[in-house]
Amino acid sequence: MTEAQSNLTIENPKMSARDVKVFYGEKQAIKGVSIDVDMDNVTAFIGPSGCGKSTFLRTLNRMNDTVASARVEGEITLDGEDIYAPSMDVVQLRARVGMVFQKPNPFPKSIYENIAYGPRIHGLAASKTDMDVIVEKSLRRAGLWDEVKDRLHDSGTALSGGQQQRLCIGRAIAVEPEVILMDEPCSALDPIATAKIEELIHELRGRYAIVIVTHNMQQAARVSQRTAFFHLGELVEYGVTSDIFTNPRQERTKDYITGRYG
Amino acid sequence: MAEHTIKAFDEEIDRLRGLIAEMGGRAEAAIENAMLALQRQDKILAAEVVEGDKRIDAIEAEVEKLVIQVIALRAPMANDLRDVIAALKIVSVVERIGDYAKNIAKRVPLVASNRHTLEPISLLPSMGQVAGEMVHDALNAFAARDAELALAVVERDTVVDDFYNSVFRTLVTFMVENPKTISECAHLLFIAKNIERIGDHATNVAEMVYYAATGQTLPERERGADIQPED
16 A cells, blocks of 8 residues: 555445556556445546546456456455456446446437346346336436336437436446446536436445546535545545545645646 | 646736735734834824725725635635635735724824823833734745744734733723823723734634645644633
């Protein structure tokens, strides 16, 4: 643990990373990051473009496996279990650690099918009635039910951008994940849709461990209780969000959040 | 300190700091001139101090407006946030300091008539000088973001408190012996109390400077024994 990371003690971590290094071919993108995230707090990853925050986020559910040149070293555990162990079922892992992307990417199917798809392939619903319950519950938790309940069989792609993003969050929730990773979930949305997603994140807190990557520092300040600042592939500082934004310990953090960065 | 990527932000912060420096300088001069007017029975100088307080009040209003604008438009963070919050709090305190100096100046004509009878007046200039220096140093500490200098101001507050207690006893004794001077002595007592309050306010400014510079609040400190309850 470096000095920067020792400011915060996370009890009962849901996920832990220890000395994680990521390489794209010869280039090292992540230089030994150790961090814990828990269920009770929303954790925000901030930092300038290319700092490695998204790359690191994607190691948490092995999304980097899909990049041929990517190589991950170090240890990442979910409830103490090594997610890079050969015995780990990656499909199962990604159900437990769900992900929401920058651009809403609903399937070109109905709203109902967008939600039902995951539970169906994971065998979570025994009957049509079970599935109806899952779809309603997921859409309710995603804050979308009231807006779509009368048109569940319309196409998901016909929704507005903000609704599509909430549909994607509903889709992630439907398979009962433990962790939800969000990679810039609001960067394609207008301020109202953004506020709805932020409110949703607030409501989902505690039920899932939530990690959000954001370029928008105000958003990190608004939605998270823990903030991690990444720079040049390093975790520079990790702390309570209000401390990071009022009194950062590291010079690099201060320069970044006050708008003095390079 | 490195510059902001957005230059207008730096310009606003600079303007804010410039206004506070000007305000501090004016408050300091007001204290000095009020004390000088008292010593010399200079009613014209005293009237100038009263008039000059308007500019101090105007700067306070200007800083408030600018701070609101910076918070709304720039969303300052970390040391920038602490700076603008401290600025907002400091100006309201310095405005009070200006009022105390004005109040002292307003009493000058009321103690002028029997000056030759009032020996205790001799203690007040030194007391005023210490309080004025505290104001000066507190605002210099803000300008330089100097936490050490701010601490030194806080520690000096007891000197002013001790002065006040001494002046209080002297004046009471003097009044007992010279009942005819009670009216003038009562004004001097208020003047002493005003200076003592200026010292307290300079201490408050220094505490805010310490917070802005370090992000830490100063622990509660022991205050000097006070004869009268705080007003």
